[in-house]
Amino acid sequence: MDGNLNMIGMGLAGTGAAIGIGLVFAAYINGVARQPEAQRILQPIALLGFALAEAVFVLALVFAFVL
Amino acid sequence: MHSLALAAADNEGGFTPPTLEETHLPEILPWMAEWGTGFGKQMLMIVLSIVLIWWFFSAAIRKRALVPSRLQWLAESGYGFVRNTMGRDVIGEKHFMTWVPLLFGIFFFILVNNLFGAIPLLQLPSFSHVGAAYAMAGIVWILWVGVGFQKYGLRYVKLVAVPSGVPKPLLILLVPLEILSNFIIRPVTHSLRLMAVMLAGHVIVMLVGSGAEFLITQQESLAMNATGVLVLLGFIPMYFLELAMMILQAFVFTLLTAVYLQGALEAEAH
C-alpha cells in the first residue's frame, strides 16, 4: 500500500475545519432558536463564517495536492 | 459503463484502488486534443444540462396558467425558492431583481450538473472536474468585484480592506489579511468547496464500484463475494447522503454568491 503523507495532513486539517463549521452553525441555530426573527440577519453572517472556516480546509486541500 | 473498464485488479491479483486520474474519462471526440483533452464526457454533460434546464422551464411556463399544473407548480416553486430565499432575503428588497436571473441560472446549472452524478450511466458530476468549478467561481468573482468597483470606484478596495473600528497598529496586520481573504481565498474556496465535495462523492462511487467488482468477480471464496454484496448494500445510504450533498452544495454555492454580491452592493454598511 502506498500513498502520500500529505493526505494524512489534509485529513487532520479537515477535523479542525469540521469543528469550526460545527461551532458556527451551533451558534447560528442557537441564535435563531432564541430569536427567530433575527434569522435574516444571522443567515449571511453564519454562511460567511462557514465559508471562512471551510477556507482552512480548502487551503489544506490545495497544499496537499500542490506540495 | 466505464466503471467496468476500471483496472480493478492488477497482474498479481491484488486490489488497486482507482486513482483520481480515472475521473477523467477518455474524450469522445479527439478534437483539439493536442492542447489538452478533446471533447469529453464532462463537456457533453454541460451541454446536456443546458438543454435540460432550457427545456424544463420553457415547457413548465409555456401556458402561464394562473392556476398552475403540477409541472408548472414544480418549476414555480423552484424559481420562487431561488428568488425569495436566496435573492430577496439575502440581497435585500432594493437590488435583488437584477440578480435573480444570475442566482437562478447558477443554482439550477449546478444542481442539474451535480444530480448527473446520481444518475446511473451519466454518473459524473460535472463539477468534480475542477475546471468547471473554477469557471463558475471565476464568473461570480468577476461579477461581485466588478459591482463593487462600479458602485464605489477605487474606494471599494479601502472599504473591503480596512475594517472599521480597529486600532491603527492592528491595521498593519489586518489589511493584508483582509485583502488575501476577500479577493483571493474567497473565489478559491468558492470553487474548491464545490469541486471537492463532488469529487469525493464521485470517488466513493468509483471505489465502491471497483471494490465490489473485485470482490465479487475476481475472488474465489464465497465469503469475499458476500462481502462484495455488503459493500453494495452499504453504498445505498452513501448514495442518499451524496444526493443530499449535491443539493446542499448547489444551494451553498448560490447562497454564497448572493452573500458576496450583497457585500459588494452594500460595502459601506459593513
Add this chain to the structure above:
Amino acid sequence: MISADVLHAAGEASPLVPNPWEILATGLGFIVLMIVVVKFIVPAFEKTYQQRVEAIEGGLNKAEEAQAEAEAMKARYEQSLADAHAEASRLREEARAEGAQIVAEHKEKAAAEAARITEQAQQQIAAERQQAFASLRQDVGTLATQLAGRIVGEALDDDSRSQRVVDRFLADLDAEQTDQSRTEAAQ
C-alpha cells in the same frame, strides 16, 4: 486510460489543475444558459407571478365590492323591515282605537236602547195603571151602587144580615170572576 496517459504525459496528476477546455466549455455553457434565462425564463416567471398577483388583488377588490353591496342590501332590508314593523304596529294601534270606538258606540247605543225600552215599559205600565185605575173606579162605583142597592133592599138595622149580604156579594163577585177567567182560559 487514454486521458490518464495524456495527463501523465503532460505531468498533470493533481485534481486541482484544470483542463482549459473544460473551463471554456463550462464558462460558455453558463453564458448561453444565462442568455436563455435572462431573455425567456425569468421574464416568463415574473410575468406569471405578476398576473397572479393582479388576479388575486382583483379578486379581493371584487370580493370587497360584493361585500359592500351585500351590506347595503342588508341595510335596505333592515330598513324596510323596521318600516314594516312600524306600519304594523300603527295599524294595530289604529285597529284597537277603532275597536274601542266601536265598542263604546255600541255600548252607548245599547244603553240608549235600554233606556228607551225602560221608558216605553214605564209609559205602558203607567198607561195600564191609568186604564186599570179608571176601569176600577168605574167598577168600584157600579159595584158600590149595586152593593148599596142590595143592602138597602135588605134590612138595614140587622148587622148580621147586612154582614151576610156583603159576604154573599163578595162570593158572587168571586164566582163571576173565576167564571170569567175560566171562559177566558177556554177561549
